[in-house]
Amino acid sequence: MHNIVLILKQLLPFIEVLFLWRLSVYFWNPAGILALIPIFYYTFVRPIHGFAFVGLIFCLLIDYRCNLPLLWTTLFCLFYAIDGFQNYIDVQHTDNNALYIFMMFIGIGILLMIFSGLTWKNFINNVWLFVWMCILYTPITAIDTLFYQKGLK
Amino acid sequence: MNLKFFVYKVSIMIKDKSSYKLARIIKSALAAAAIPVILIYIMVAKPDYTVTNTLAHIFLPIAYGIGSVVTWPVRAVGQSAHWVREMSNLRNENKQLRVKLDEALAYKNDCDIALAENKKLEKEIDVKKASPFKTVIADIQFDDSVFHHNTFLINRGKKDGLTKGMVVVSFDNRLVGTVLDCGSVFCRVRALTDSTTKIAVRITGSDISGFLQGNGKSGASVGFFNDTQFIGRAGLKVITSNISGILPSGIYVGEMTDEKNIDVIKPYNLSRVMVLQFDDQGSYK
Numbered sequence: 001m002h003n004i005v006l007i008l009k010q011l012l013p014f015i016e017v018l019f020l021w022r023l024s025v026y027f028w029n030p031a032g033i034l035a036l037i038p039i040f041y042y043t044f045v046r047p048i049h050g051f052a053f054v055g056l057i058f059c060l061l062i063d064y065r066c067n068l069p070l071l072w073t074t075l076f077c078l079f080y081a082i083d084g085f086q087n088y089i090d091v092q093h094t095d096n097n098a099l100y101i102f103m104m105f106i107g108i109g110i111l112l113m114i115f116s117g118l119t120w121k122n123f124i125n126n127v128w129l130f131v132w133m134c135i136l137y138t139p140i141t142a143i144d145t146l147f148y149q150k151g152l153k
Numbered sequence: 154m155n156l157k158f159f160v161y162k163v164s165i166m167i168k169d170k171s172s173y174k175l176a177r178i179i180k181s182a183l184a185a186a187a188i189p190v191i192l193i194y195i196m197v198a199k200p201d202y203t204v205t206n207t208l209a210h211i212f213l214p215i216a217y218g219i220g221s222v223v224t225w226p227v228r229a230v231g232q233s234a235h236w237v238r239e240m241s242n243l244r245n246e247n248k249q250l251r252v253k254l255d256e257a258l259a260y261k262n263d264c265d266i267a268l269a270e271n272k273k274l275e276k277e278i279d280v281k282k283a284s285p286f287k288t289v290i291a292d293i294q295f296d297d298s299v300f301h302h303n304t305f306l307i308n309r310g311k312k313d314g315l316t317k318g319m320v321v322v323s324f325d326n327r328l329v330g331t332v333l334d335c336g337s338v339f340c341r342v343r344a345l346t347d348s349t350t351k352i353a354v355r356i357t358g359s360d361i362s363g364f365l366q367g368n369g370k371s372g373a374s375v376g377f378f379n380d381t382q383f384i385g386r387a388g389l390k391v392i393t394s395n396i397s398g399i400l401p402s403g404i405y406v407g408e409m410t411d412e413k414n415i416d417v418i419k420p421y422n423l424s425r426v427m428v429l430q431f432d433d434q435g436s437y438k
Contacts (some may be wrong), residue, residue, distance in 0.1 A: 022220030084181020
């Protein structure tokens with residue numbers, strides 16, 4: 001029984017991504033874009049072995065569903081490369097689970113989306129999405145502290 | 154003995170911090186190398202993106218299947234809440250529908266006469282109007298309305314005979330969109346409200362043609378009329394025109410709400426659609 005619980009806790013990051021991606025709802029989670037939160041968190045802040053590949057696949061799927069030409073996939077690769085090469089910022093030990101770096105990650109993507117369709121409606125939608133994702137980042141990543149990390153110790 | 158020593162050495166290397174750093178740099182280098190490849194691919198593959206679409210066709214059904222299992226309890230609760238809400242609205246809707254039905258029955262007689270007259274005239278001037286003989290009914294899996302793009306996925310694909318470019322209509326025969334990309338068990342449909350939608354339309358009862366363009370989320374607008382003096386107004390009905398050769402003519406698109414905007418079907422109001430097959434001549438197969 002203990003082993004099953006342990007396995008489930010280890011699978012939690014993957015389940016989180018699937019959960020948020022699959023439960024896409026217009027306005028609140030368009031095209032499952034909220035899945036970018038656990039993708040970012042478990043790739044850069046609390047890296048899990050093999051998760052980067054899953055993150056890449058889901059970035060591709062988000063791009064496909066958003067009808068975007070590999071925007072999030074490119075950004076993910078870019079951040080992954082920068083994170084690996086630099087040692088100036090220790091993302092894993094940054095305050096607030098690296099919320100500000102996440103804001104940068106999301107912000108760049110959303111900014112590009114704003115420029116790709118310059119209308120007021122698109123601008124407001126994108127700003128809303130940025131704010132909503134930043135608000136949800138802390139509670140979603142708190143799941144990791146509550147269940148995942150405690151369970152493995 | 155040697156093998157044991159080798160395994161021991163490797164395990165030490167894995168635990169070693171410098172090896173970890175090296176592995177990290179290699180992974181980062183791979184990610185960095187992927188960026189120019191992706192950017193070149195975007196430039197070269199535009200607008201088909203065959204490779205990425207193929208990859209999505211492989212991974213999407215897998216992720217969808219596993220995701221459906223994982224999220225089943227949440228979706229079941231959501232569906233139940235939806236049904237409860239639907240039930241509460243049903244009585245009012247029933248009353249409204251009865252009134253509409255009475256009006257429609259009264260109107261039907263006039264329509265029957267007009268249809269019969271129309272058929273007679275068509276025969277006289279030898280107009281061949283095709284009607285669909287093959288339709289595929291599909292459920293909407295995802296509404297992917299995001300940013301200024303508005304696409305959705307349906308649960309029918311190449312296996313059901315669907316291909317890119319097919320017409321998607323609602324059950325009341327209103328145009329919903331066109332098939333953008335086809336996987337084996339699903340298709341991605343571009344809705345009329347998508348900002349990249351551009352289709353030729355005609356004002357019913359006239360020869361005035363124009364182009365419909367989606368405006369992102371809320372609706373679509375009509376412009377570029379062949380009659381420059383023409384000014385649209387609320388209440389005008391718009392149908393497809395096959396002047397661009399992409400869509401067959403005569404499919405109802407929507408009603409104009411003012412001189413420019415048109416009320417079209419939004420995918421988030423639908424749960425099921427029909428896909429029509431048509432040939433290159435613009436008539437249905």
